[in-house]
Amino acid sequence: MTTTTTPAASDLLKPEPAPVPADLVGERLSAVLASRTRPPKPSALSACGTFGWRALLKIKHVPEQLFDVTAFPVMMTLMFTYLFGGALADSPKDYLQFFLPGTLVSTIAMITMYTGLGLNNDIKKGVFDRIKALPVWRPAALVGMMLGDVVRYSGAGLLVIALGLALGFRPDGGAIGVVLAMLVLLLFSFSLAWVWNIFGMVLRTPESVLGVSMMVLFPLTFGSNIYVDPSTMPGWLQAFVDVNPISHVVTAVRGLMHDTVTAGQLGWVFLWCAILNVIFAPITMRLYNRR
Amino acid sequence: MTLGDQLAVEVSGLVKTFGKTRAVDGVDLMVPAGGVYGVLGPNGAGKTTTIRVLATLLAPDGGTARVLGHDVVREADAVRSRVSLTGQFASLDEDLSGTENLILLARLQGYGRSDAKKRAADLLGAFDLTEAAGRQVKTYSGGMRRRIDIAASIVVTPDLLFLDEPTTGLDPRSRSQVWDIVRALVAGGTTVLLTTQYLDEADQLADRIAVIEHGKVIAEGTSGELKAKVGGGALHVRLRDAAQRPEAARLLTAALGVPVTLESDPVALSVAVSDAEPVPAGLAELTRAGVRVSEFALGQPSLDEVFFALTGHPAGDDDAADDQPLTGKSKREAKKAAKKAKEHAA
Ligand SMILES: Nc1ncnc2c1ncn2[C@@H]1O[C@H](COP(=O)(O)OP(=O)(O)OP(=O)(O)O)[C@@H](O)[C@H]1O
Ligand SMILES: [Mg+2]
Numbered sequence: 052m053t054t055t056t057t058p059a060a061s062d063l064l065k066p067e068p069a070p071v072p073a074d075l076v077g078e079r080l081s082a083v084l085a086s087r088t089r090p091p092k093p094s095a096l097s098a099c100g101t102f103g104w105r106a107l108l109k110i111k112h113v114p115e116q117l118f119d120v121t122a123f124p125v126m127m128t129l130m131f132t133y134l135f136g137g138a139l140a141d142s143p144k145d146y147l148q149f150f151l152p153g154t155l156v157s158t159i160a161m162i163t164m165y166t167g168l169g170l171n172n173d174i175k176k177g178v179f180d181r182i183k184a185l186p187v188w189r190p191a192a193l194v195g196m197m198l199g200d201v202v203r204y205s206g207a208g209l210l211v212i213a214l215g216l217a218l219g220f221r222p223d224g225g226a227i228g229v230v231l232a233m234l235v236l237l238l239f240s241f242s243l244a245w246v247w248n249i250f251g252m253v254l255r256t257p258e259s260v261l262g263v264s265m266m267v268l269f270p271l272t273f274g275s276n277i278y279v280d281p282s283t284m285p286g287w288l289q290a291f292v293d294v295n296p297i298s299h300v301v302t303a304v305r306g307l308m309h310d311t312v313t314a315g316q317l318g319w320v321f322l323w324c325a326i327l328n329v330i331f332a333p334i335t336m337r338l339y340n341r342r
Numbered sequence: 343m344t345l346g347d348q349l350a351v352e353v354s355g356l357v358k359t360f361g362k363t364r365a366v367d368g369v370d371l372m373v374p375a376g377g378v379y380g381v382l383g384p385n386g387a388g389k390t391t392t393i394r395v396l397a398t399l400l401a402p403d404g405g406t407a408r409v410l411g412h413d414v415v416r417e418a419d420a421v422r423s424r425v426s427l428t429g430q431f432a433s434l435d436e437d438l439s440g441t442e443n444l445i446l447l448a449r450l451q452g453y454g455r456s457d458a459k460k461r462a463a464d465l466l467g468a469f470d471l472t473e474a475a476g477r478q479v480k481t482y483s484g485g486m487r488r489r490i491d492i493a494a495s496i497v498v499t500p501d502l503l504f505l506d507e508p509t510t511g512l513d514p515r516s517r518s519q520v521w522d523i524v525r526a527l528v529a530g531g532t533t534v535l536l537t538t539q540y541l542d543e544a545d546q547l548a549d550r551i552a553v554i555e556h557g558k559v560i561a562e563g564t565s566g567e568l569k570a571k572v573g574g575g576a577l578h579v580r581l582r583d584a585a586q587r588p589e590a591a592r593l594l595t596a597a598l599g600v601p602v603t604l605e606s607d608p609v610a611l612s613v614a615v616s617d618a619e620p621v622p623a624g625l626a627e628l629t630r631a632g633v634r635v636s637e638f639a640l641g642q643p644s645l646d647e648v649f650f651a652l653t654g655h656p657a658g659d660d661d662a663a664d665d666q667p668l669t670g671k672s673k674r675e676a677k678k679a680a681k682k683a684k685e686h687a688a
Pocket of ligand 2: 591
C-alpha cells in the first residue's frame with residue numbers, strides 16, 4: 052500500500068486484504084479496518100463548527116450548567132432593582148433603566164469564566180490530548196468552543212432582557228438598539244474569554260481556575276459604572292473606573308439601548324476587544340501548543 | 343515509498359525530563375513496519391512519556407525521533423495525520439454519548455456529516471458497543487471504555503497505532519477482546535506499538551519487545567531472543583520408579599546431546615535445553631525403552647526471569663508506588679501448574 056496522505060476517492064475502493072480472526076466481532080472489525088479512507092483535512096471553519104457543536108451537545112447532556120447561567124442573572128436583577136433601586140435612584144423603575152444594561156454586562160462577563168473552566172476540565176480528562184493529536188487547524192478547538200459558548204451567553208442575555216422588560220425596562224433605542232447592544236457585548240465576551248482560557252490551561256484544578264477568575268473579575272465589575280454613577284466615588288476610584296474595560300462596555304451597551312451612544316464610546320469597546328484578542332489569543336495558543 | 347521498506351519508528355538518544363526527573367533517558371528504538379512491537383516496563387519506567395513524544399504530544403529535550411519517516415518535532419502535522427494514540431487513561435468526552443464522540447472525531451478528520459454518522463455506527467458495531475451507542479460515555483464499564491477509546495483511535499485507520507497499556511485493569515474477557523482487536527488491526531496492515539507491564543501480554547502479542555526501565559532500553563529483541571539472552575529453559579522429568587533413573591539419564595543425554603542433572607529427589611532429573619525441538623523425541627525414547635514418566639514440564643524462562651536476569655530484580659520491584667500487581671508471572675505459573683496437573687492425570 053502506498054502511504055502518501057493524498058486524499059483520494061479511490062482510497063475508498065481499496066480495501067486491504069485482511070485475514071479474519073475467527074470470532075464475530077473480529078469479522079466486523081476487519082471490515083471497518085479495511086476502510087482506509089483518509090478524507091481531506093477539514094477546513095478551519097468546519098473544524099470550528101464541529102467544536103462549537105460539541106459545546107452545544109454539552110448543554111444538551113448537562114443542562115444543569117444552564118442553571119448557574121440563568122439563576123444568577125435573575126437573582127442579581129431582582130435583588131438590585133428592589134433592594135437598592137429605591138436608595139440608589141428615585142424609584143426601582145428609574146434605577147432599572149440605568150441598571151439593566153449594567154447587569155446584562157456583569158452577568159455575561161461572569162458566564163465567560165465557565166469557558167476557562169471547561170477547558171481545564173478537558174485537559175484533566177485527557178480530551179485535549181486526543182484533540183491535539185489530530186491534524187486540524189490548531190486554534191479550532193478553542194475558537195470553536197468559544198463560539199459555542201457564545202450561544203450560551205446569548206441565552207442568558209435574552210433572559211435578562213426579557214426579565215427587565217417584564218419589570219418595566221423601556222429602552223429608548225428600541226429593538227434595534229437592544230440587538231446592537233447585545234452584539235457588541237457578545238463580541239466583548241468572546242474576547243474576554245481568552246483571558247480565562249489562559250487560567251484554564253495554567254492552573255491545575257477547576258476550583259483554582261474559578262477562584263482566580265473571580266479575583267480578577269470582581270474588582271472589574273464592582274469598580275465600574277454598573278451599579279452606581281461614578282461621580283459619587285473618590286477620585287482614585289473614578290480614575291480606575293474610567294480605564295476599566297467593563298465600564299466602557301457598560302457605557303456603550305447603555306448608550307445603544309437608550310439611543311445615546313457616541314462613536315467614541317463604541318470605539319473604546321472595539322479597542323478593548325482588539326487588545327484582548329491581540330494579546331491574549333496568541334498567549335493562549337502558545338500555551339496550547341506547548342508540549 | 344512503501345511501508346515495507348521503512349521503519350515505523352526510529353528513535354535515537356531520546357531524552358525527556360520533567361524538572362529533575364529524567365523520565366526518558368536516552369532511549370533508542372527501531373520499530374519495523376507491520377506487526378506488534380511491545381514496550382515492556384514497570385511503573386514509572388517512561389513508557390507513557392516515550393509514547394507521548396512519538397505521538398507529538400510532548401517535545402523531546404534531546405535526541406531524535408522519526409515516525410513513519412517524519413520527524414516528530416519538525417513534521418508534527420505529517421505524523422499526526424498518520425498515527426493515532428490510545429492513551430493509558432480514557433480520553434473521550436464523558437458527557438457525550440459514544441456515537442457523538444465518534445462523530446466528533448470523524449468530522450474533525452474530514453468526514454462529511456452522513457459519512458461520519460455511518461463510520462461511527464460501523465465502529466460501534468464492530469466493537470460490540472451498539473447497545474451503548476446512545477449512552478453517555480461516563481456510564482460505560484472499564485472494558486467498554488477501553489473499546490470505545492480504541493475505536494476513537496481508528497476512526498481513520500492509522501498506519502501506526504500507539505496503545506498505552508491497553509489492558510491494564512481489564513478482566514480476562516475484556517483483555518482477550520482487546521488482544522483480538524490488536525490482532526485484527528495488524529492483519530489489516532496497521533503497525534501497533536503497545537506498552538505493557540504484563541509480561542505475558544508482551545510475550546503473546548508482540549513480535550519484538552523492548553524492555554525499558556528508568557527511561558532506558560535495557561534489552562531488545564523477539565521474545566525468543568530475550569529468553570535466549572538469559573539462557574534457555576529446562577526440561578524437568580519425574581519418573582515413577584527411581585531405579586529407572588540411570589537409564590533415563592542415558593537416553594535423554596543421547597537424544598538431546600546435553601548432560602543431564604540428577605536432582606536430589608531420586609525420581610527427578612532435569613536437562614538444560616536451549617531449543618525445545620528435540621524434546622518430544624527424547625521423551626518418546628523414554629517411552630520406547632519402557633521408562634515410565636509420571637510428569638514432565640518444559641520450563642521456558644518466563645519474561646519475569648528475563649527481567650530478573652537483566653536487572654537483578656523482578657519487574658517493578660523498586661517502585662514503591664507500584665499499585666498495579668504484575669500478574670504475568672502468577673498467571674504463567676497457574677497455567678504451568680494446570681498443564682502439569684493434566685499430564686499427571688493422563
Ligand atoms: N508531567 C509530568 N511531570 C512530572 N513528572 C512526570 C510527568 N510525566 C511523567 N513524569 C515522571 O516521569 C517518569 C516516567 O513516567 P511515565 O508516565 O512515562 O512512566 P510509565 O512507564 O508510563 O509508568 P506507568 O506504568 O505507571 O504508566 C515517572 O517518574 C513520572 O513520575
Ligand atoms: Mg504510563
